[in-house]
Amino acid sequence: MILSLASPFQRPVCRVAKFREAEAFDSSANAAYTMLPWRFTALDGNDRYVATNLVGEHLVLDRETIGKFARQELAPADPAYDELKARHFLIDDDTNVAVDLLALKVRTKLAPLANFTALHIFVVTLRCEHSCPYCQVSRANNDRGEFDMSRETALKSLDLVFRSPSPALKIEFQGGESLLNLPLIKLIVEEAKRRNETARRELAFVVATNLAVLDDEALAFCKAENILVSTSLDGPAELHNANRPRPGRDSHERAVDGIHRARGVLGHYNVGALMTTTSASLNQVKAIIDEYLRLDFGGIFLRPLSPYGFAIKTKSYAAYSRERWLEFYFEGLDYIISLNRQGFDFIEHYAAMVLKKMLTPLQTSYVDLMSPAGIGIAAIVYNYDGTVYASDESRMLAEMGDQTFALGNVHRDSFEDIMLGDALLEPLTQSFAGSVPGCSSCAFEPWCGADPVFHHATQGDPVGKKPLSAFCTRSMALFRGLITRMEADDDVRALFEKWANRA
Amino acid sequence: MIPLRARALEFRGASPASAEVIRVSLSADRPAIIKAQEGFVVGTGPVPEGFAWYLLGSVDDFQRLPIDARAVIAPAQTMFLGQGDVIAVDPLRKAIRVLYRGNSPYNHFLLTERCNNYCLMCSQPPRDVDDNWIVDEVLRAIQLVRRDAVEIGFTGGEPTLLGERFFELVQAAASHLPGTALHILSNGRRFSDGEFAAKLGAIGHHDLMMGIPVYSDLAHLHDHVVQADGAYDETIRGILALKASGVRVEIRVVLQAQTVGRLPHLAQFIARNLLFVDHVALMGLEPTGFARANMESIWCDPVDYAHQLSAAVKTLSGAGIRTSIYNSQLCVVPADIRPYARRSISDWKQTYLPECEGCEAKRECAGFFASVTHGRSRAIRPIVGAS
């Protein structure tokens, strides 16, 4: 028998009696292939479609191939056939191990959900010396303590923290200005560490602070206890100060000074920054990024406009701003891509989180130390008064008078009431993207976080009418924008893969 | 090259009984009870009494042996034997086999020559023979291995074809060598039976790694390389079952004409589906056995797959998977992935070429398999002026 081997470099023929040729092992054509669950959605006007399998592995195919594949007419000799097969869109006479691998990947994707609540946010005080217009929660700074979390509330909250099954626990202190209640932070850290001697979780702490009141005592404490610092930085001085008024109009100066001091003590990479996007940000994305470059941050999180608090109240969350945000975002993203081309290692965290879902078998989790807090369901918030919320956004909503997402109170309710009660589970199950009409046929669904709080806030119903929802518009544009860029340029694909693995 | 097997040797004083596994001693000063399990290498010094065997470099030494001593005359082997080596002396086959070398950090034991794959490039072509005697020999040898051995390996053939005896061997390694790593080469197919995998996991070996080949993201291409229909699905299921049983797994990919074309695809497949494996080894061809016979159809010059190798390494390491390149010469590995290349060819198999003269990377370079004079890249050039 003649042995001829498939090789991209040569097609040698040699006489080795005992060996069978490659074709002898290819049974693809023996019988029709079996389609596994998959979906498709148009990518652009050029007849290109995005196809995703059950766990969101994707391929970009032309309309004709999509049609052929769906109608069971794709020939094994078609180059798309092998790609679809390797990515578990089909099984055939050759192989069906895809079924096992898909099941495993489904589990891997859902595992972080089973560990729900890895991130625990403690609102240790509502007091703040800033008076940011978009901030809904803060109270004037005075010494009366009625807006401080009490010792009892802190301890009861810790009971709940350690009831969470997650192997990694991250406790984040927020405010108001969290550092105005440093004594309580100290107590919580000490007590959490004590409990962890037997609980043995991977325990991490973050202090979210505007750094304006960061003194040496606080820094020394963070250093001694290995606590990370996360601060707000909205961009260049003018923008930042306009967003964050305080007596003296020196919020930016203090933030920058605080960043330097904190880095000096804690180490450069133990200080993170998070920006808030306001309508004033929308026409200066490059200046904002440059400010992060200037201060030598490894990346930036170009956050969506917040529909909560000030933004909604002042009607600045208008459709106009929403559409402008996408332009803002992609202008920023392209700028960051060009920076990377020039050799600056700089990451856009929002893309990175989405790309992680798109390109890796892992789920985005917010446990990673420097990743921004407060989005999605992976967080649970203990308010100063003991009220528990499903996310930071839910707390904001509650401060505006809407208690829908209040899960209970640490003084009145048990872990079961809070974590397994209707207030959390109902919107979660209702909005589980796969079961929402419109989403169930959307190829982007495996990557798309349903956002119950967002839909409740903007449409008064946690599921949302998808075609109208700003969330869906934004998500679709984001997915399409990322895929288009990867498809057009292998360097961008490599960069995106790198981000996906880092997120 | 050190000859590890020798036949048609001259035996004295021995009945042609079955083989005996003994430890080698160069030292005369041993307790009698130990001497009874050892073979003494006869040198220029006095020859003590009481050793189980005497190993001679020349017939002339025969005069100096104790009366009734059992001896084998093996000039080529004797001069290389060291303290603590383990050998099998086999009067029936008139042979000795070196099973273990005490001064080598890595030793492997061939457990069987049978295999259910028939790989195009197999360096140890399988034979369908009854070789159960090998297991007994290895079981005995494991007891004699130095207790501070760093690592031992089991290879074949396909070790899992031994069934229960496979577990017996792993158990022996776990029990006799509590500080020694165990590396097992297997095609993994047998572990698609989850119970078989669970049994291995249940032994709880302290430092076990299963090295399992995966050659493509497409089933039929893998099945072609291993010449066995349906092997791919079994191997993948085997890997899943092993990991589910807590056994560490290394994926091994041989770089040859059939595998390099889709190497980046394979890397992505591993990153998406088998992210939990413990190591991926991308291995240059060892042109012996079938590989030698099939050279023309399996050989691909490393310079021609440099691009694919580079893409694959970046995908794998980017995904956080520990990745190594074995058996590759540094000058034909793209500079950006050279840190992943390991000096993997054992000393006694390794050589360099005249072209390597003056190369600054020689100390880190794996070099070439000494046994092989063909299958060398056309692009071997000394690396100078290190970048």
Next chain:
Amino acid sequence: MATVDVRILATEPEILCELRALDKGTKAADADLKFRREVTDHQLRMAIEERTSGYRDLILGLAFSKTGLQGG
């Protein structure tokens, strides 16, 4: 973004639809093409869902029943 509004005028004896452009820039031919594509895509999606629902259940069943490997 919706650019075309569809009204169903009759379902007997055949389905009769009226397409109405929502913004003035949309040409009748484009609207027609777009609508036809939507209809074909929809039919394909339904066919895929029907053909693959068995495997979806099987895979999800496996995913939630097996013990062992998870979380990478």
